[in-house]
Amino acid sequence: MIKVPVIGNNQQAARSIFFHLPMWMSMYTLFTISVVNSVWYLATNDLRRDVRASSSASVGVLFGVMGFFTGMLWATYTWGGTIVNDPKQMTTAIALTIYMAYLVLRLSFTDLDKRARVSAIFNVFAFALLIPLTYIIPRMVESLHPGSASSPGFSSQDTAGTIKMVLWPAFIGWTLLGIWIYTLRARYKRLVLKNILHG
């Protein structure tokens, strides 16, 4: 157990940062991989790009939901409510719903090429909204979330660097884990579509 700085009523619940933040890092990485592959698909019409885009988006949603749940767990003890009307929570929930809509959209097609094209277009939309929703709007409004205007973050209090010592390896570890799961999933899907992709 390492020392965490005590800020306000965060107390020991602050330790959830070691899980909460890396989840988002992993999610952003996977969604970026997904949108790059979607654009690549639109440029080349190569179905393998679509397989990559869809697998990384679904794993990204998994990490996003885990990030949301760790945040909810922390909020239960620090804010006194699992879902409070905090802008960061709301916008993140919306962003995750958009990506879930992407997954539902994929299910509604039978034609592979059409599915790939339409969902690639929707994916670009989703990513274009993800950035303002989770980066720009929460910075413009008041939030209780640590690190925003009215509530101090941890980086200024972490003078001994103990949090960073755990957090940075955790970023790398969870992100690589996410990418590993994504490659497994992509390879599995490619096996499923073997006859079409190599035919």
Add this chain to the structure above:
Amino acid sequence: MKSPLSQIIALVKKDLLLEWRQRHALFGILLYVFSTVFVINLMVKEPEDTIWNAMFWVVQLFVCVNAVAKSFLQENKGRLLYFYSLVHPRYFIAAKLLYNMLLMIVFSAVSLLCCILFLGNPLIHPLYFLGVVLLGGISLSLLFTMLAAIAAQASQNAALMAIMGFPLVMPILMLLTGISQSAFAPVVQPGLPGMFALLAGMDVLVIALALILFPYLWKE
């Protein structure tokens, strides 16, 4: 080859003419607005400010889904192919965006009128609210035009549009309710210019994405 602007105007004119010839859809939506607001009136009589605002935007949302959805659903495959051979897809989507914007401006004004008639008038700054309503109508119609284009690809599935559209439209609706809240109170709300800028940014984003991505959508 005519200039892009005249092509777009010709397409918008065609849509307007088509709308007038098939008046049943137009009046159907007007009746839809009227009956929705009337049902709200029967349920809550004259709601207070925040409820009024929320109800109004929910009505707007559903009117927009219904009005814009058919802009692509009414075109059959053969006709789309015909358009494809005539104009560049970018001009086509531009014309659709413009036409739906006009349509939504009319419907926004009508639903505002209905709401004031049936639900009472809690507005302190009516002109400001009218401006926000028109702006909101435009924003909603832009987003749903693009979504209708996507849904039209998915075997004309109208339910799909709701699944895709509602998460995407949530930030816009949140911004709009926030902005329009100022029309109910005499005090000045902080952070208003920021929200306007964000809404305008969102509109520009949707237009840009529609213009860039629609040609890919049409490739078949």
